[in-house]
Amino acid sequence: MITAERKPLPEIKESISPYKKLLIVGCGTCVAECASGGEKEVALLASALRMDAKKEGRRVEIREITLDRQCVYEFIDQLTALIDQCDAILSLGCGAGVQAIAEIFPKIHIVPALNTTFIGQTREAGLWVENCRACGDCKLDRFADVCPITRCAKSLFNGPCGGSKGGYCEVDPETPCAWHLIVTRLEESNRLDKLGSVQPPANWSKKEGKGPRKIVREDQRN
């Protein structure tokens, strides 16, 4: 999933300060799963902003809605009926959600309330970890299913570097060393010979070759 964290309240307050009628738009997919932009978080943010406005004697009209997906037109369309009643949208979607809404409603200012962080996994309650950089050229099978691009701080293809200590990374001693995981997983399954040959340089053009990437699937187009 895409993970995100809510921006600090003072930053959000400053971004929305010119507006009197605000529509807060959540997203029920990834950012709901990581508890940053779902229905519950929309309600929490709305009440925090209302309370804050009341305390400071400002008049702000705040409405709330959470779409199933903020990055798909069919769902964004639910905003059409509401858009005339607000002078800005505060989006609790990921960066893709914010931009998707902005594309459909070009005249209204969309303010992001989240910092989109990474593609990751829910490891346990309240803990999300990054494990994919969407390089466009997955080679996980070569690395015991541990992504060195994402999980090694230096994205080494032929690691480990000299800074691996007790299974952890010197850059962040709370982060497991990806290469320690790769080597031990291969050792334990007698597959260490997989690391014998030098891995050639990555083809980063699949990640950033010509700017933003797109996927075109003729079979999916009407």
Add this chain to the structure above:
Amino acid sequence: MKPESRLRKILAAGQFAVTAECGPPKGADPEAVRKKGNLLKNCVDSVNVTDNQTGVVRLSSLASCAILREEGLDPVLQMVTRDRNRIALQSDVLGASALGIRNILCLSGDHQSFGNQPEAKGVFDIDSTQFIHLVRQMRDEGTILGGDKLTQPPELFIGAVENPFADPRSYRARRLGKKVSAGAEFIQTQCIYNLPYFKEWMQQVRDLGVDSKVYILGGVTPLKSVRMAEYMANNVAGIDIPAEIIDRLKGVPSKDQKKEGLKICVETIAELREIKGIHGVHIMAIEWEEAVAEIVEGAKLLPRPVL
């Protein structure tokens, strides 16, 4: 006269090589480089110049090497993949050779978060092993990545580093083997304090037959004080300083700890010379280049051979 790698010649002649590290200044000061170079000039074969080590901005390694070359030294250009993509790396490799630099040490580099530019984007387009392979391809095949021909290939003696003391230890000898198969011709190791473990690692290296394919220079760093030893032991990943070494420093009054540190260093070199597969020593006297002459003399490695 056509420049040649003095380091390569020393090693090829079967001499025990001595190299030292030289950190460039934090400013555009060529004299600082010359001064350090001249401290090292007659007591080592080659001088290894760090490339923005620990992610701290300094005078460029390439420029420093060019200055040392002018001073008549044989520089080893450290180049990290942290700060340059493959276009810049290949370009600088050509530039180094054109400036008469004849040795290169290929590293990934300390992570940018450790230095004074923690908000920098780490490049890491390729890693150190891929970089070794690339320089070897440029030199031996005269081509760059993608196959385009060079009008003139670079002339470089190609080195790499290995840390026997980092984890997972069981994989370290094989990792060295990988760098050698990528094309490394000489290796500098991380600083050695735990000699018994280092000897075990060298046994693994020999068992893999890697020692016959590469020149290995053992790394040493003289300890200045108990504080420095404890700091390194506790805070620097991949540094293994056994308690006996720290106790030995603690056993002398603080004013004599520097002397004791030098003594330990000299003794380590003597032991390294006895290990099969060790072809030289690399002295990393961090901001203490004055100590190098004393260490080399103490280790009875002076005068350096004239080739």
